[in-house]
Amino acid sequence: MAERQPLVGLLMGSDSDLPVMEGAFEVLRKFEIPFETAVLSAHRTPDQAARYAETAAARGLKVLIAAAGWAAHLAGVLASKTTLPVIGVPIDSSPLKGMDALLSTVQMPPGIPVATMAIGKGGARNAALFAVQILALSNEALSEGLRRYKADMASEVLAKNEKIEASVRVRNL
Numbered sequence: 330m331a332e333r334q335p336l337v338g339l340l341m342g343s344d345s346d347l348p349v350m351e352g353a354f355e356v357l358r359k360f361e362i363p364f365e366t367a368v369l370s371a372h373r374t375p376d377q378a379a380r381y382a383e384t385a386a387a388r389g390l391k392v393l394i395a396a397a398g399w400a401a402h403l404a405g406v407l408a409s410k411t412t413l414p415v416i417g418v419p420i421d422s423s424p425l426k427g428m429d430a431l432l433s434t435v436q437m438p439p440g441i442p443v444a445t446m447a448i449g450k451g452g453a454r455n456a457a458l459f460a461v462q463i464l465a466l467s468n469e470a471l472s473e474g475l476r477r478y479k480a481d482m483a484s485e486v487l488a489k490n491e492k493i494e495a496s497v498r499v500r501n502l
């Protein structure tokens with residue numbers, strides 16, 4: 330079977346970020362988004378990180394996700410080298426538990442935006458969902474998939490609500 334052109338590039342500052350980012354992989358697979366992944370660091374491999382971003386659009390990528398911890402500059406460096414949207418995930422790998430990465434990622438100077446998600450695993454899942462939302466702007470099947478995803482999520486919450494209400498009713502009898 331022919332490989333599909335990757336639409337999302339998912340970068341991590343270190344392979345130690347992988348366990349936090351698993352949820353992002355899951356979401357991209359669920360929505361059948363072809364993606365590629367790489368470990369590149371703004372500090373340890375700055376030339377390679379810059380080259381990745383410079384060539385990303387020409388290689389057919391539409392969105393970049395960048396996950397990094399500590400003084401996390403990966404998302405910002407990528408954003409400075411491409412016009413593609415860059416989504417940042419602050420990783421909670423430092424003694425400051427990701428607050429350092431959050432501020433380093435979100436506090437971009439005017440002109441170079443990074444769409445910054447929550448710290449850690451929640452942010453990883455949301456980064457992938459946000460990438461799907463961007464791709465869905467020009468893909469009706471993906472929009473439909475997102476509508477179904479939200480409806481399923483609501484049904485799950487309502488089912489949990491019913492279960493809790495029922496158990497409280499029983500206990501109050």
Ligand code: RP5
Pocket residue numbers: 341342343344345346370396397398399420422
């Ligand atoms: C950051 O430093 C990485 O994104 C990772 O979160 C953190 C620690 O990296 P390792 O020392 O585990 O490779 O650049």
